[in-house]
Every structure is written in C-alpha cells, then in structure tokens.
Amino acid sequence: MADRIRVTVWNEFRHEKTHPRVTAVYPEGIHNVIASAIEGQPDMVARTATLDEPEHGLTDEVLAQTDVLTWWGHMAHHQVTDDVVDKVQQRIIDGMGLIVLHSGHFSKIFRRMMGTTCNLKWREAGEKSRLWVVEPGHPIVDGLPAYFEVPHEEMYGERFDIPAPDTLVLVSWFPGGEVFRSGCCYVRGKGRIFYFQPGHETYPTYRQPEIQQVILNAVRWAAPKQGTEVVFGNVKPLERIEVQE
Amino acid sequence: MADRIRVTVWNEFRHEKTHPRVTAVYPEGIHNVIASAIEGQPDMVARTATLDEPEHGLTDEVLAQTDVLTWWGHMAHHQVTDDVVDKVQQRIIDGMGLIVLHSGHFSKIFRRMMGTTCNLKWREAGEKSRLWVVEPGHPIVDGLPAYFEVPHEEMYGERFDIPAPDTLVLVSWFPGGEVFRSGCCYVRGKGRIFYFQPGHETYPTYRQPEIQQVILNAVRWAAPKQGTEVVFGNVKPLERIEVQE
Amino acid sequence: MADRIRVTVWNEFRHEKTHPRVTAVYPEGIHNVIASAIEGQPDMVARTATLDEPEHGLTDEVLAQTDVLTWWGHMAHHQVTDDVVDKVQQRIIDGMGLIVLHSGHFSKIFRRMMGTTCNLKWREAGEKSRLWVVEPGHPIVDGLPAYFEVPHEEMYGERFDIPAPDTLVLVSWFPGGEVFRSGCCYVRGKGRIFYFQPGHETYPTYRQPEIQQVILNAVRWAAPKQGTEVVFGNVKPLERIEVQE
Amino acid sequence: MADRIRVTVWNEFRHEKTHPRVTAVYPEGIHNVIASAIEGQPDMVARTATLDEPEHGLTDEVLAQTDVLTWWGHMAHHQVTDDVVDKVQQRIIDGMGLIVLHSGHFSKIFRRMMGTTCNLKWREAGEKSRLWVVEPGHPIVDGLPAYFEVPHEEMYGERFDIPAPDTLVLVSWFPGGEVFRSGCCYVRGKGRIFYFQPGHETYPTYRQPEIQQVILNAVRWAAPKQGTEVVFGNVKPLERIEVQE
Numbered sequence: 001m002a003d004r005i006r007v008t009v010w011n012e013f014r015h016e017k018t019h020p021r022v023t024a025v026y027p028e029g030i031h032n033v034i035a036s037a038i039e040g041q042p043d044m045v046a047r048t049a050t051l052d053e054p055e056h057g058l059t060d061e062v063l064a065q066t067d068v069l070t071w072w073g074h075m076a077h078h079q080v081t082d083d084v085v086d087k088v089q090q091r092i093i094d095g096m097g098l099i100v101l102h103s104g105h106f107s108k109i110f111r112r113m114m115g116t117t118c119n120l121k122w123r124e125a126g127e128k129s130r131l132w133v134v135e136p137g138h139p140i141v142d143g144l145p146a147y148f149e150v151p152h153e154e155m156y157g158e159r160f161d162i163p164a165p166d167t168l169v170l171v172s173w174f175p176g177g178e179v180f181r182s183g184c185c186y187v188r189g190k191g192r193i194f195y196f197q198p199g200h201e202t203y204p205t206y207r208q209p210e211i212q213q214v215i216l217n218a219v220r221w222a223a224p225k226q227g228t229e230v231v232f233g234n235v236k237p238l239e240r241i242e243v244q245e
Numbered sequence: 246m247a248d249r250i251r252v253t254v255w256n257e258f259r260h261e262k263t264h265p266r267v268t269a270v271y272p273e274g275i276h277n278v279i280a281s282a283i284e285g286q287p288d289m290v291a292r293t294a295t296l297d298e299p300e301h302g303l304t305d306e307v308l309a310q311t312d313v314l315t316w317w318g319h320m321a322h323h324q325v326t327d328d329v330v331d332k333v334q335q336r337i338i339d340g341m342g343l344i345v346l347h348s349g350h351f352s353k354i355f356r357r358m359m360g361t362t363c364n365l366k367w368r369e370a371g372e373k374s375r376l377w378v379v380e381p382g383h384p385i386v387d388g389l390p391a392y393f394e395v396p397h398e399e400m401y402g403e404r405f406d407i408p409a410p411d412t413l414v415l416v417s418w419f420p421g422g423e424v425f426r427s428g429c430c431y432v433r434g435k436g437r438i439f440y441f442q443p444g445h446e447t448y449p450t451y452r453q454p455e456i457q458q459v460i461l462n463a464v465r466w467a468a469p470k471q472g473t474e475v476v477f478g479n480v481k482p483l484e485r486i487e488v489q490e
Numbered sequence: 491m492a493d494r495i496r497v498t499v500w501n502e503f504r505h506e507k508t509h510p511r512v513t514a515v516y517p518e519g520i521h522n523v524i525a526s527a528i529e530g531q532p533d534m535v536a537r538t539a540t541l542d543e544p545e546h547g548l549t550d551e552v553l554a555q556t557d558v559l560t561w562w563g564h565m566a567h568h569q570v571t572d573d574v575v576d577k578v579q580q581r582i583i584d585g586m587g588l589i590v591l592h593s594g595h596f597s598k599i600f601r602r603m604m605g606t607t608c609n610l611k612w613r614e615a616g617e618k619s620r621l622w623v624v625e626p627g628h629p630i631v632d633g634l635p636a637y638f639e640v641p642h643e644e645m646y647g648e649r650f651d652i653p654a655p656d657t658l659v660l661v662s663w664f665p666g667g668e669v670f671r672s673g674c675c676y677v678r679g680k681g682r683i684f685y686f687q688p689g690h691e692t693y694p695t696y697r698q699p700e701i702q703q704v705i706l707n708a709v710r711w712a713a714p715k716q717g718t719e720v721v722f723g724n725v726k727p728l729e730r731i732e733v734q735e
Numbered sequence: 736m737a738d739r740i741r742v743t744v745w746n747e748f749r750h751e752k753t754h755p756r757v758t759a760v761y762p763e764g765i766h767n768v769i770a771s772a773i774e775g776q777p778d779m780v781a782r783t784a785t786l787d788e789p790e791h792g793l794t795d796e797v798l799a800q801t802d803v804l805t806w807w808g809h810m811a812h813h814q815v816t817d818d819v820v821d822k823v824q825q826r827i828i829d830g831m832g833l834i835v836l837h838s839g840h841f842s843k844i845f846r847r848m849m850g851t852t853c854n855l856k857w858r859e860a861g862e863k864s865r866l867w868v869v870e871p872g873h874p875i876v877d878g879l880p881a882y883f884e885v886p887h888e889e890m891y892g893e894r895f896d897i898p899a900p901d902t903l904v905l906v907s908w909f910p911g912g913e914v915f916r917s918g919c920c921y922v923r924g925k926g927r928i929f930y931f932q933p934g935h936e937t938y939p940t941y942r943q944p945e946i947q948q949v950i951l952n953a954v955r956w957a958a959p960k961q962g963t964e965v966v967f968g969n970v971k972p973l974e975r976i977e978v979q980e
Contacts, residue, residue, distance in 0.1 A: 093362055093406065095872055115358040116434050117338055119477040126488045130973070132648045132669050133963045137830055137925030142961040146649065151489065155482075158622045158661065159475050159636065161338065161434055164411060167901075167922075171648065171661060171669045175974070176482030179622050179661045179669050187902075189361050189406055190872030226877040228868045230404050232364040237400075237421030238865070239910070243371045244396065340627055375728070377893045377914050378718045382585055382680030387716040391894065403867045403906065404881065412656075412677075416893065416906060416914045420729070424867050424906045424914050432657075435627030471632040473623045483620070484665070583852055583896065603850040606924050607828055609967040616978045641979065645972075649965050651828065651924055656899065666972030679851055679896055720894050722854040727890075727911030733861045734886065 004045045005223045008066040009035045010057065012073035013050040015201045022201045030072050030199075030206055037212040044219060051076055058084050068097035068222045070215070071104045072199065080108050089113065093189030097222025099215065102199030105160075110195070113188050114162050121157035123176060129153040129198065130173040131182055138169045140183065140194065140217045148210040154200035156180045162195070170214075172197060183214070185221075190230070192222040249290045250468045253311040254280045255303065257318040258295040260446045267446045275317050275444075275451055282457040289464060296321055303329050313342035313467045315460065316349045317444065325353050334358065338434030342467025344460065347444030350405075355440070358433050359407050366402035368421060374398040374443065375418040376427055383414045385428065385439065385462045393455040399445035401425045407440070415459075417442060428459070430466075435475070437467040494535045495713045498556040499525045500547065502563035503540040505691045512691045520562050520689075520696055527702040534709060541566055548574050558587035558712045560705070561594045562689065570598050579603065583679030587712025589705065592644075592689030600685070603678050604652050611647035613666060619643045619688065620663040621672055628659045630673065630684065630707045638700040644690035646670045652685070660704075662687060673704070675711075680720070682712040739780045740958045743801040744770045745792065747808040748785040750936045757936045765807050765934075765941055772947040779954060786811055793819050803832035803957045805950065806839045807934065815843050824848065828924030832957025834950065837889075837934030845930070848923050849897050856892035858911060864888040864933065865908040866917055873904045875918065875929065875952045883945040889935035891915045897930070905949075907932060918949070920956075925965070927957040 011031030015022040026033060031048040038046035049057025051073070063069075069088065073080070085108045092098050092113065100110045105118045132147045157178030163186070170183025182197035196214060198205045205211055256276030260267040271278060276293040283291035294302025296318070308314075314333065318325070330353045337343050337358065345355045350363045377392045402423030408431070415428025427442035441459060444450045451457070501521030505512040516523060521538040528536035539547025541563070553559075559578065563570070575598045582588050582603065590600045595608045622637045647668030653676070660673025672687035686704060688695045695701055746766030750757040761768060766783040773781035784792025786808070798804075804823065808815070820843045827833050827848065835845045840853045867882045892913030898921070905918025917932035931949060933940045940946055 089360075113360040115334075115360045121477060121480045123480055123482065125482065125486055127482075127486045128489070130667055134648050134650070134671065135654070135922065136649055136965045137922065137927070137960055137962040139960045139962075141963045144963050146963050146966050157480065158624050159477070159626055160624070161475070161477070163408065163431070163433055164625070164657065166409065167654065168658065171671075173663060173667055173669045175484060175486045177484040177620055177663055178480075179663045181624065181661075186408070187870065187872065188408055192872070225872055225874045227872040227874075228876045228879050228881050230406070230871045231881050232366060232404070232406070235366045235368055235402065235423075237368065237370065237372075239420060239422040241370055241372045241420045244373070375912055379893050379895070379916065380677065380899070381720045381894055382677065382682070382715055382717040384715045384717075386718045389718050391718050391721050403869050404871055405869070409870070409902065412899065413903065416916075418908060418912055418914045422865055422908055424908045426869065426906075432625065432627065437627070470627055470629045472627040472629075473631045473634050473636050475626045476636050579850075605824075605848040605850045611967060611970045613970055613972065615972065615976055617972075617976045618979070647970065649967070651965070651967070653898065653921070653923055654901065665974060665976045667974040668970075676898070678898055720896070722856060722894070722896070725856045725858055725892065725913075727858065727860065727862075729910060729912040731860055731862045731910045734863070 004043055005219055006065055006067045007038050007044055007046045007070065007219055008062060009038065009046055009048045009070050010072065011048065011050050012076050013052065014076055015074065025202060025204050030201065033206045034070060034215065037216065038219065041216060051079060056080060056084050058088065060087065063087055063091050066096055067224055068099065068219050070099040070101060071107055071109060072101045073107045074103035074201065077107050085109050085112055092191035092193065095190035095224035095227065097191060097224065098193045099218050099222060100193065100195045102197060105195065113193055116163060117161045120160045121178065123155040125155065125176065126152045127155060127175045131170045132173065133169065134171055135167060135169045138167065139221050140169050140214060142217050144210060144213060150198050150205055150208065150211065152203045153198055153205060156197050190224070190227050194218040194222055249288055250464055251310055251312045252283050252289055252291045252464055253307060253314050254283065254291055254293045255314060255316050256293065256295050257321050258297065259321055260319065270447060270449050275446065278451045279315060279460065282461065283464065286461060296324060301325060301329050303333065305332070308332055308336050311341055312469055313344065313464045315344040315346060316352055316354060317346045318352045319348035319446065322352050330354050330357055337436035337438065340435035340469035340472065342436060342469065343438045344463050344467060345438065345440045347442060350440065358438055361408060362406045365405045366423065368400040370400065370421065371397045372400060372420045376415045377418065378414065379416050380412060380414045383412065384466050385414050385459060387462050389455060389458060395443050395450055395453065395456065397448045398443055398450065401442050435472050439463040439467055494533055495709055496555055496557045497528050497534055497536045497560065497709055498552060499528065499536055499538045499560050500562065501538065501540050502566050503542065504566055505564065515692060515694050520691065523696045524560060524705065527706065528709065531706060541569060546570060546574050548578065550577070553577055553581050556586055557714055558589065558709045560589040560591060561597055561599060562591045563597045564593035564691065567597050575599050575602055582681035582683065585680040585714035585717065587681060587714065588683045589708050589712060590683065590685045592687060595685065603683055606653060607651045610650045611668065613645040615645065615666065616642045617645060617665045621660045622663065623659065624661055625657060625659045628657065629711050630659050630704060632707050634700060634703060640688050640695055640698065640701065642693045643688055643695060646687050680717050684708040684712055739778055740954055741800055741802045742773050742779055742781045742805065742954055743797060744773065744781055744783045744805050745807065746783065746785050747811050748787065749811055750809065760937060760939050765936065768941045769805060769950065772951065773954065776951060786814060791815060791819050793823065795822065798822055798826050801831055802959055803834060803954045805834040805836060806842055806844060807836045808842045809838035809936065812842050820844050820847055827926035827928065830925040830959035830962065832926060832959065833928045834953050834957060835928065835930045837932060840930065848928055851898060852896045855895045856913065858890040860890065860911065861887045862890060862910045866905045867908065868904065869906050870902060870904045873902065874956050875904050875949060877952050879945060879948060885933050885940055885943065885946065887938045888933055888940060891932050925959070925962050929953040929957055
C-alpha cells in the first residue's frame with residue numbers, strides 16, 4: 001500500500017449538479033468515474049477533491065500526500081483561489097505529477113505552468129475524434145492501438161496556444177476538418193505534466209477503455225521519480241578561485 | 246526608419262542611484278549603456294523605460310510600439326505591478342520579443358512566461374566566467390568566437406529551475422566549479438524569449454563587445470516575424486459532419 | 491548578387507520523362523518550377539541539378555556554392571551514390587540548409603540526417619489535404635493563413651518515423667481520416683533542415699502560391715548563418731590543472 | 736527471470752589486451768565490470784559481446800534477446816561491419832535501448848543514429864570532471880547527488896556535434912576550463928538512446944558507484960516500453976473520400 005501511486009482526482013463538479021444532460025451521463029460526477037478506474041489498479045490509490053470543498057479539497061495535507069493530481073474544470077476556473085494555485089504549482093516543481101483533462105486547458109494551474117493563454121478553437125457538434133499516436137514507443141500509449149476513436153466529442157482545434165510540448169504523443173483528427181495536439185508532455189521543475197484533450201462533460205468519454213488506459217498510463221508516467229536533491233541560493237566555491245584584477 | 250526594430254530597454258534603475266559602487270560602473274544607468282549599443286545599429290532604434298516612471302514606462306502606447314523588450318531588474322522585482330506584467334505577457338504572446346538579462350531571471354515577467362521558480366545557485370566573488378557556444382550555427386552567436394570570457398561576474402550555477410530551453414545556445418564555466426545554461430531560447434505564443442546570464446551590476450559587463458554582440462544578435466532573432474493570423478474560439482466546421490448516434 | 495541566397499534545386503527528374511501523366515503536369519520538370527519561383531525573388535538565385543547529370547549535378551564546386559539545397563526524389567533514391575550523400579551531409583553539418591520535399595522523405599540524405607527509417611503511411615486517392623499552422627510566429631509561415639489546402643495530394647499519414655522535430659510548424663488533415671506532421675524543422679551541425687510534405691508528381695502542387703510561399707520562406711530560414719567557428723580535436727587546457735593523485 | 740531487463744554489454748575489448756596500462760585497470764575487460772554491476776540488480780540480467788567474436792557477438796539471436804545494448808569502443812570503430820550496424824539500428828527503431836559510453840561517441844552506431852559527426856574537443860591530462868545534474872527529476876539521476884565527481888578522466892569539451900538532446904540531463908565541468916553535455920537522452924523510432932561521457936580506459940571510472948548508478952538507471956529508462964503497434968505503407972481510407980475535380 002505504501003508504495004502505491006497516490007492520485008488525487010480533482011473535479012470542478014458543477015455541471016453534474018446543474019446540467020441535467022451532464023447529470024444523466026455522470027450522475028456520480030466525473031471525478032468518481034476516473035477515481036474508480038484508478039482504484040482498479042494494483043499500483044494506485046485514489047482520492048477525490050472538488051471545487052466546493054474547503055480549500056477546494058486541496059489542503060496542505062492532501063497535497064503533501066498526492067503523487068499525481070488530475071484536473072477537470074470548465075465553468076468555474078476563476079473560482080479556484082490563487083493561494084491553492086500557488087501551492088499546486090510549488091508541489092509540481094517539487095515533483096508531483098499533473099494530468100490536465102479537456103477543458104482544464106483554461107484552468108489557472110495549467111495556464112500558470114505553461115505561461116501562455118492556452119486558447120484554442122472549439123465546436124460542440126457531437127462529432128467523433130480520432131487520436132493518432134505519433135510517438136509509438138512512449139509509455140503513455142502502452143497497450144493502445146495505432147489510433148483510437150472517441151464516438152462523440154467536443155472539437156478542439158489548432159492553433160493551441162501552448163509552449164511546444166517536450167514530447168508530443170497524440171494528434172487528433174476531427175471530421176469537421178481540424179487537427180489538434182491532443183496528448184502533450186511537459187517537465188516543469190521536478191514534475192511531469194500531461195495534457196489530454198478528450199472529455200467533454202456531455203459524453204461518457206471517461207467511461208471508454210482507451211481513454212481510461214491513457215489516463216492510467218499517464219499516472220504512471222507522471223508519478224514522481226526520486227531524482228536528485230535540488231540546492232538553490234548562495235554557495236561557496238568548490239574550487240579555489242583566483243580573481244584577476 | 247519605419248522598418249527598424251523598435252527596442253525598449255527596461256531597467257529597474259535603482260542600484261545605480263543608491264549603490265556608489267554601481268554608480269561608479271554605470272553612472273548613466275545600465276539601460277543607457279544597452280540603448281547606446283542598440284542605437285549604433287542601422288537596423289534598430291531604442292528607447293528606455295524604468296521602474297519609477299509612470300506605469301514603469303511601459304504604457305499601452307509604448308508596448309504597442311515595441312518589437313523587442315529587454316529586461317534588467319534585481320532588488321525591486323516585487324514592485325513591478327501585475328497589471329504591467331499582464332500586458333507584457335500578452336504582447337509577447339502576440340509576437341513581441343523579450344530578452345531577459347542576468348538577475349532578471351527572478352523578474353515577474355520571466356517567471357510568468359516560464360511557469361517555474363527560475364531559482365538558481367549564485368555567488369558574488371568577482372570570478373570570471375567563460376561562455377561556450379554549444380549551437381555554433383545559431384544566429385544569436387553570429388560573429389562570436391567558439392567561447393568568450395567575462396573577466397568578472399557573479400556566478401550563477403545549476404540547477405537553474407527553468408523549462409528545458411527550446412534551444413540551448415550557451416553554457417557557462419565558472420572557476421569555482423559550476424556550470425550554467427547561460428543562453429536559453431524559448432518560443433511562447435508568437436513571441437521569442439532569450440535569457441542571457443551575464444550582467445552583474447558591479448561590473449562593466451554591458452560595455453564588453455562580445456556581450457553587446459550577443460544582445461544585438463538576440464534583438465534581431467527575437468524581432469517579430471509576420472507569421473500567420475491566429476484565430477481562437479468557436480468555429481464552424483470546414484467539412485460536412487455526419488454524427489453517428 | 492553576391493549576397494543573394496544561392497539555392498540548388500535538386501530533382502530526380504525521372505517521372506517527368508517516363509510517366510505521361512507527370513509529363514503533362516510538369517513538362518519542364520519539377521525542378522524548373524521550383525527554380526522559377528526562387529528566381530522571382532530579389533534575395534535569391536537558383537540553379538538546378540538532377541540525378542542523371544555527372545555526380546548528380548552536385549559536384550564539389552556546386553556544393554561549395556550552394557547555401558540551400560532542395561531535394562525531390564522518389565523512384566530512384568537508391569541510385570544516388572553514397573559518395574554524394576557523404577558530401578551533402580558534410581555540407582549540411584558545415585551550415586548548408588536542406589529542404590526535403592514530399593517523397594524525399596525516403597531519400598538517402600534525409601534518412602542519413604535523421605537516423606531513422608523515415609517510413610510512413612500513404613495513399614494515392616487524389617484527396618485534398620489541409621495544412622494547419624501550429625506555430626504561428628514561425629518565419630516559415632510568414633504571410634500564410636491559419637490553414638491552407640492543397641486540392642489534390644497523396645496522403646501521408648502518421649506514424650512518421652522521424653526524430654521529434656526541433657520545431658513542428660505544420661500538421662496536415664486528410665479527408666480519409668489521417669493526420670501528418672507535414673512541416674518539420676531540424677538543426678544538424680550548423681545546418682538547418684526542413685521537411686515539407688506536399689508535392690506528389692501527378693498534381694501541380696508546386697505551382698500553388700501557398701506551397702511556393704512556404705518553400706521561399708524555408709529557403710530564407712535555412713540559409714546559413716555566420717554563427718561561430720567550430721574547433722574539434724585535441725586541445726590544451728585554458729586553465730592551470732592540478733591533478734590529484 | 737522472464738521479466739528482467741536483458742542487457743547486452745558490448746565492448747571493443749582491444750585496449751585491455753594490448754595496452755598494459757589499461758590491462759592493469761581492467762584486467763577482466765570493461766564489459767565484465769559493467770556486466771557485473773548489472774548482474775547485481777534484481778531486475779536485470781546481463782550478457783557480454785565483443786568485437787572479435789563472430790558477428791561481433793551480436794547475432795540476430797542475441798539482438799532479438801536484447802532489451803538494452805551498452806556500447807564501449809574506441810580504437811577499432813571502423814572494424815564494426817555495416818551489416819551489424821544496420822541490424823542494431825533497426826532493433827533500436829523497433830524499441831531496443833542503446834547506452835553509448837565515452838569514446839563510443841565516434842562509433843558507427845551512434846553516428847548513424849545521430850546523423851552528425853559526433854566530433855568534440857578532448858584532452859588526456861588525468862584531470863577530474865564534475866557532472867552537474869540539470870534535470871533533477873529525471874529517472875537517470877535517481878538517487879544521485881546534485882553533482883558528483885570523477886577523480887581522473889579524459890576531458891571532452893564543447894562543441895559536441897550532436898543533435899540537441901531530447902533531454903539534457905548532465906553537464907560536465909572540467910578544471911582546464913571546458914564544459915560538456917555529458918548526459919544526453921534521445922528517442923529514435925520506438926527506442927531510447929542515452930549518451931554518457933565518462934569512461935576513459937586508463938581510469939577505473941566504471942568501478943565508481945555513481946557511474947554505475949547512472950548506467951543502471953539508464954538501463955531502466957531505456958528498457959523498451961510496450962507502446963503501440965506501428966503500421967507503415969499503403970492504407971485504405973478510414974472515412975469516405977469525396978474527390979473534387
């Protein structure tokens with residue numbers, strides 16, 4: 001148990017309570033669907049946290065016990081306090097993994113980590129999407145086919161205003177004519193970040209096996225490594241210095 | 246004149262007014278030394294802006310007329326208003342270049358664009374530094390030798406908490422035993438960012454020809470390209486969509 | 491004239507002589523269409539070279555006078571001698587630009603520079619392709635729209651077995667359901683390499699203004715920079731070394 | 736046993752037989768020192784292969800059973816047959832890991848995978864080297880300090896003519912005044928490649944715990960992932976295509 005990857009599944013959890021169409025798809029909330037998939041893995045353990053909990057459920061204690069944080073939000077990004085964003089950022093720098101899902105592209109924490117607007121094109125037409133693997137040796141696509149489809153999704157299209165990913169793993173095709181960098185890996189500080197495009201709230205995308213597989217693979221990829229200790233600040237020289245006048 | 250690169254040289258301009266040792270080195274202020282070098286170029290024109298001017302000298306009008314912004318700050322990073330940082334960030338996303346100098350690594354705007362702490366090791370011992378070119382075909386090192394030295398500098402050492410540069414151009418050697426990624430290129434939005442390590446306020450580093458050459462080359466590299474128009478938001482499909490139930 | 495970018499447009503020039511359908515589209519040869527576009531620019535000068543010329547038209551003298559080499563080949567990649575490939579590789583390392591077009595993905599020189607198979611999926615169905623700009627600030631897309639279409643093209647689809655591009659500029663959408671990294675930038679040695687997907691021999695792709703614009707922009711981007719001198723081999727220390735026993 | 740990472744430790748094994756100074760340091764051969772370190776791990780199993788064995792010890796059967804190949808060579812790079820290099824390249828593309836050690840920078844297989852000359856500066860003065868971690872969250876530096884030293888090493892200095900690493904993990908400092916990108920990660924095809932600078936044959940570098948730790952970490956990092964199946968060649972469309980005349 002002690003060696004399991006500790007995942008905190010964060011969800012805004014508003015659409016599910018206020019939009020009947022979303023309630024119908026995710027009566028238990030998006031977070032509980034994702035957490036269930038994680039709990040089914042022998043090497044992971046999940047907890048959930050939501051916007052309306054005190055400190056959005058992300059207390060110092062919870063963050064300290066989180067190896068990987070997944071993030072879904074949409075209508076209330078602005079209600080996440082800057083204080084919590086500051087703490088999550090520092091935890092990522094210190095090694096915590098972050099998996100940003102779908103409309104989380106506009107979350108404060110993703111924009112904070114990217115330094116850009118994270119803006120994009122979008123369309124809600126219920127069209128399908130096809131995700132192509134462009135890096136077939138990457139652990140995030142372990143066990144997946146060369147491409148897979150989501151039957152109904154919101155379209156996200158380029159230009160996606162992100163820094164060029166450290167590794168681009170997936171590119172999506174949409175019937176309406178667009179493409180999108182839909183699986184993007186970053187390293188920031190000691191932490192790893194993965195952005196994954198699918199997951200509109202009106203479709204049961206997170207119940208789809210391929211989608212769950214990518215998220216589970218991403219949890220393993222983003223789990224903190226031991227790495228090295230990091231030392232900052234004023235230091236003495238390691239060698240004798242001779243300063244020339 | 247209309248086609249010249251319009252450079253705004255920003256300087257905190259506090260050390261020069263309060264620290265006699267710095268006043269002795271830069272009586273005219275660091276910004277005026279850099280601006281003079283730029284003004285000497287046929288393809289550039291410079292203006293300066295400093296912290297204590299209204300809006301730090303970075304009004305909407307000034308920013309709109311700036312192609313490349315250079316940034317030196319140290320003791321008063323926190324006094325730069327978030328409103329100005331927001332505007333500078335947006336201008337970079339829209340294509341303005343940013344050249345961050347030395348202790349500007351801890352500036353609000355650089356940390357904003359990087360998404361990390363930008364922390365590092367440091368030591369003020371007056372030791373020299375030797376900057377090695379690791380990308381000899383890069384325009385930022387046009388006309389420079391395979392390495393060059395700064396006689397007296399503050400040491401900055403790894404770990405430097407930045408995203409891995411899109412292009413790493415220079416790596417520094419210090420006599421005390423450290424190394425540092427001292428010339429780092431990034432693209433963010435349509436804008437280009439260059440971080441350049443040398444420039445401690447107590448040494449006449451910005452008067453050194455090689456240092457000026459790197460800054461001038463970086464101005465040319467970071468100058469906005471025409472590029473393409475960027476469209477965000479809700480869009481209609483470009484192809485006929487057939488949605489399967 | 492002396493300051494113009496000297497472009498050598500290389501073409502296998504076999505299809506045009508043996509396939510009537512190709513002859514009809516490019517009676518003058520693909521190379522001459524591209525060379526004409528280059529000759530129309532005030533800052534460029536073009537020459538052509540083809541497979542069946544002595545040394546494939548790439549003598550030491552020609553290579554020494556080439557700033558940027560463009561490469562189209564398809565049915566006779568294996569007939570390019572290794573000796574010429576060796577020389578072109580060295581010129582790239584020394585700073586010459588290389589623009590690889592369409593089926594040139596399987597050329598000896600591109601595979602040599604990439605280190606991978608450069609294999610991909612393909613289909614000849616005359617379908618259109620839509621090229622999306624993912625890096626809107628990049629000089630290779632200067633003046634282009636956010637996307638542009640080629641009315642009829644061979645489909646190339648992922649997985650494209652290349653090293654992750656240093657900069658990915660364009661991603662293509664195909665009606666048959668595929669995506670492709672269709673504009674890829676690399677730096678190798680002091681040289682710059684651009685791979686550009688469109689250009690099947692049975693369609694007049696190289697007569698299309700947007701395609702010509704990308705190639706012209708790529709020539710400017712790939713033109714050699716002065717950079718720094720490169721020193722290799724055995725060297726004396728720059729500092730006094732004290733070896734501890 | 737079946738799940739262990741199968742490592743083949745390749746060594747030129749000439750210096751050890753012909754240079755008394757090297758024989759004194761590595762009487763058993765460099766390969767056996769590295770293989771012993773690997774054999775001491777519960778998750779790895781090692782075999783060795785050397786230049787003078789038939790097919791250099793790298794038969795089809797051996798390669799098929801190799802998850803990660805480590806490579807040390809120096810005086811006889813040219814004696815490695817192109818046929819074996821071809822096979823090793825294909826295995827890497829298919830997912831095998833490759834760890835290139837020290838003077839292996841000039842091996843046929845490393846130059847093949849890089850596409851560049853892999854040239855550098857060097858000096859044999861017995862000086863120490865200090866390796867700085869620039870990516871402290873990377874698994875290749877798991878459990879290592881922020882820097883570590885090799886008491887006596889051959890100096891390798893920049894410019895190192897390699898493609899910019901996909902991830903730069905280590906940068907070395909040398910007392911004589913040079914720096915070097917000494918720990919470089921690449922992905923090529925489905926395979927992972929790590930170049931690691933230390934290991935001159937006249938010093939017992941491979942007996943040093945930190946060096947062994949990096950190699951063991953690199954073996955785990957480079958071990959093949961399942962990834963996805965890769966499909967190349969002519970394909971049918973996945974969607975109905977309407978071609979416009």
